[in-house]
Amino acid sequence: DIQMTQSPSTLSASVGDRVTITCRASQSISSWLAWYQQTPGKAPKLLIYKASSLDSGVPSRFSGSGSGTEFTLAISSLQPDDFATYYCQQYNSYPYTFGQGTKLEIK
C-alpha cells in the first residue's frame, strides 16, 4: 500500500497569511493526488484533483503543485472559512489512501 504523510499535523496561522501543507507519498503516484477540506461535523470537500487542478467553485487562493512523491497545497491569503482540516489522498492505485490530516488553526 502507498503511505501518504502530511506535514505539519497542526498549523497555526492568522487571517491573511499564506500557508503551505506538504504531502509525501511512499512511492511515485505521478499526479494522481487530491486535496480535501473538512470542517467539524461536515463531509470532506474536494479542493484540488490531479495535483494542481482546482475543482469547480474553489477559490483561486488555493493552489496545488507537485508530482511523483512530493506535493504541496498552498493557501495564498487565509480567510476565516479556511480554518479546517486538510487531507491529501492518492488515487494512483488501490487501496486509495489518505494522509493523516493537517489541522489549520487560528493563531
Place this chain on the structure above:
Amino acid sequence: EVQLVESGGGLVQPGGSLRLSCAASRFSTFSSYEMNWVRQAPGKGLEWVSYISAGGSNIYYADSVKGRFTISRDNANNSLYLQMNSLRAEDTAVYYCARCVAVPATECYYGMDVWGQGTTVTVSS
C-alpha cells in the same frame, strides 16, 4: 445540485451486520459514475473503504474490510450499498459515500467530487 444521502447506520453488537444505503439525486446519470465508501472513526482521519465501477464490474476493498464488507449498486434505482458483516468495534465510524468521475482508461480522474453527509455506525455491546 447533485446530492448523495446515506442511511442505514446505527448501533450494532460486535459480530452483527448492517446494510448502508446511499441514494443519489439530481445526477444526470447515476450509472455513469464510479462510487466509493469512505469512513472516519471518531476523532480520526479519513479511510477509504471500497470502490465500485459505474457498471459494477470492478470492485476493490481496503484490506481492513475485505471478506466482511460487500459493495453493490442498483443503477435503475440510483442507489449504492455497503453490506457490512462480522462487524468489529474498530468499524465504528461515520461512513460517507462519494462519487468519482472516470475518463477512458483512468478511474476517478477528478478525485471524489461529491460526498454525502455521512451515516454513523457504532459497534458496541
